Amino acid sequence: MAKKEKQPVKCDQCDLEFPESELSEKHKSKAFVWQGKVMCEDCLFKMGASPADALTYSAFVGSQQPRRPQNY
Numbered sequence: 503m504a505k506k507e508k509q510p511v512k513c514d515q516c517d518l519e520f521p522e523s524e525l526s527e528k529h530k531s532k533a534f535v536w537q538g539k540v541m542c543e544d545c546l547f548k549m550g551a552s553p554a555d556a557l558t559y560s561a562f563v564g565s566q567q568p569r570r571p572q573n574y
């Protein structure tokens with residue numbers, strides 16, 4: 503059911519792949535989500551945005567998935 507979870511996360515602009523370590527909160531995520539697109543820091547700046555304007559990928563994923571599964 504959860505096929506999407508194993509696909510590598512890539513920058514929407516330059517196809518840079520993000521290793522899982524870079525997606526974790528612990529390593530200060532280098533992957534960002536800005537206007538619905540996943541971007542690396544470089545592309546984020548090229549688009550005229552800054553990390554402050556975007557969500558980190560881990561924050562984005564966290565906001566998409568409820569922490570408590572609702573099985574009722």
Ligand SMILES: [Zn+2]
Nearest residue numbers: 513516542545
């Ligand atoms: Zn990029």
